[in-house]
Amino acid sequence: MSEADCVTCGAAVALPEDAEVGEIVDCGGCGTELEVVGVDPAELAEAPDLAEDWGE
Numbered sequence: 175m176s177e178a179d180c181v182t183c184g185a186a187v188a189l190p191e192d193a194e195v196g197e198i199v200d201c202g203g204c205g206t207e208l209e210v211v212g213v214d215p216a217e218l219a220e221a222p223d224l225a226e227d228w229g230e
Contacts, residue, residue: 178216182206189216 176193177186185203189210193199197210198221207221 176213176216178210178218180204180206180208181218181220187218189213 175191176189178189179185180187180201180203183201183204183206185201187199187201187208189199193210193213193216195210195213199208199210199218200206201208208218209221211217211219
């Protein structure tokens with residue numbers, strides 16, 4: 175299992191061995207949703223807010 179630092183609070187966030195770029199994980203320290211942007215080395219970024227698409 176690899177780890178990366180939360181970009182919001184700096185806490186270590188454990189990533190599953192099979193983590194893929196684009197996967198969303200939650201920080202256990204502050205609850206921020208983070209997007210995996212790199213796996214070797216492990217790197218996180220704040221997940222983008224997805225707007226609801228109501229079929230418009």
